[in-house]
Every structure is written in structure tokens, then in C-alpha cells.
Amino acid sequence: MHEVGIAYQAVETAIEYAKKAGATKITLIKLRIGAASGVVPDALEFAFEAVTRDNMAEGSKLEWDIVPVKCFCKGCEIEFMPEGFIYECPQCKEPSWDVRNGKELDLMSVEAE
Numbered sequence: 023m024h025e026v027g028i029a030y031q032a033v034e035t036a037i038e039y040a041k042k043a044g045a046t047k048i049t050l051i052k053l054r055i056g057a058a059s060g061v062v063p064d065a066l067e068f069a070f071e072a073v074t075r076d077n078m079a080e081g082s083k084l085e086w087d088i089v090p091v092k093c094f095c096k097g098c099e100i101e102f103m104p105e106g107f108i109y110e111c112p113q114c115k116e117p118s119w120d121v122r123n124g125k126e127l128d129l130m131s132v133e134a135e
Contacts, residue, residue, distance in 0.1 A: 029069035045134030048079040058124040091124030
């Protein structure tokens with residue numbers, strides 16, 4: 023379950039920023055997660071609860087925005103949002119390996135007191 027590592031890194035980074043800002047408690051951590059990143063939100067939520075124990079993020083809330091997958095077809099020179107797990111161009115029906123969005127995993131914001 024790589025969600026534990028993701029949650030741990032997000033919390034550690036949030037704590038670092040919060041301490042630099044002079045905060046003593048984190049209340050919210052917000053992530054941006056690509057739909058093709060492989061992150062399972064329920065597993066991430068579970069991992070988040072475990073890695074926030076006994077630190078300044080304990081009791082904080084985790085929120086995330088899902089970034090949809092967007093691909094580029096080199097043959098048709100168009101961007102498209104694929105349907106399903108096969109990233110097929112809707113015009114020429116060729117598979118696209120050029121994923122422009124959807125693999126993100128970013129710490130977007132931290133709210134602290």
C-alpha cells in the first residue's frame with residue numbers, strides 16, 4: 023500500500039511548512055491527486071489517520087481534488103479525455119501514450135493555527 027508513504031510524506035511536508043510559519047497545530051491538508059496516479063483515496067484516508075497520530079497534524083482533515091486524465095493524440099493533434107482505462111483517441115481510435123494530466127500528486131495547501 024503505497025498510500026502510507028504518500029500520506030507520510032504529505033504530513034511531514036505539511037509539518038515542516040507549519041513549523042516555519044510558527045504554527046502549533048495543522049487543521050487541514052489538501053492534495054491534488056491525478057486519476058491515473060494509482061492512489062486509492064479510501065486507502066489514503068486510512069493511512070492519513072495513522073500517520074497523523076502523535077504529531078501536530080493529529081485530528082486534522084484531509085481533502086483532495088481529483089485531476090481527470092487528459093491525453094494528446096499526435097496523429098490528430100488533439101487533446102482528449104479518455105473514457106475508461108484504454109486511452110484511445112476519439113477521432114482516429116489509436117491509443118495515446120502522451121498523458122498530459124492525471125498523474126499529479128501535489129500538496130496544494132496546509133491550514134494551521
